[in-house]
Amino acid sequence: MELKIGTMLILEPTYTERVEKFRCKVLEQKDGVIYIDYPVNTITKKTAFLIDGAQFRVTFNNEVKQSFAFNTEVLGRKAGNIPMIMLAYPQDEDVIKIQRREYVRVDTPVDIAVEYDGVFTQFIAADISAGGVLLNLREAVNFNDGDTVRLTIVLPYTSGEIRYVQTDALVVRIFERDERTFASMQFTDTDDLDKQYVVRFCFERQLQIRKKELNEIL
Incomplete structure (x- = not known):
């Protein structure tokens, strides 16, 4: 996909404890490299000086307002009349189209511990998004529709890094489908950093699923 000159990019660091967003513009694209102007922090409005090797998740819109995302890293700098950073x-x-709904659900197994009324139970989620999960209930549970539970979510990334996200969640509905029981849960107090961890995990899994589908076609 060719990025047009002037396309606005949003950069979000993927390996940091800080939740930040930077805005920049595409000035040139050549041989697998994007040349951007120096990005600006969307909150402080200050220019950011990105270090070589720093990794980011990039989102952008094309001319018809479709949204896309990809992972990138800083390759270096290019001097000139306009100083540029190389991504x-x-x-x-490896460029993923983002669905228009707020949170994209990814069908992938995720280990989740549920705490309710002092009881801890281990489950596997059938899918996950930054807004909630669908738990596969393989045993009887002590919570019901409308209850609030505490979740500990294990997020293994392709790099080998593992993050543990803890959040309260509302049990929206317990139901049966295909002779199995599920619980739909909505996150209720996820902080911004933990939400970014989930978004990053979902994005990585989307890439894996897409590559697998392409390999099966080929």
Whole structure:
């Protein structure tokens, strides 16, 4: 996918404890490299000086307002009349189209511990998004629709890094489907950093699923 000159990019660091967003503009694209102007922090409005090797999740909109995302890292700088930063641009199959709804659910197993009324139970989620999870209930539970539970979510990334996200969640509905029982849960107090961890995990899994589908076609 060719990025047009002037396309606005939003950069979010993927390996940091801080939740930040930077805005920048595409000035040039050549041989798998994007050249951008120096990004500006969307909150402080200050110019950011990105270090080589720093990794980011990039989101942008095309001319018809479709949203896309990809992972990148800082490759270096290019001097000139306008100083530029060089970012790696992936192959087309690694650029993911973002669905328009607020949170994209990804069908992938995730280990989750549920605490309710002092009882801890281990489950596996059938899918996950930054807004909630669908738990596969393989045993009887002591919570019901409308209850609030405490979740500990294990997020293993492709790099080998593991993050543990803790959040309260509302039990929206317990139901049966295909002779199995599920609980739909909505996160209720996830902080911004933990939400970014979940978004990053979902994005990585989307990439894995897409690559697998492409390999099966080929």
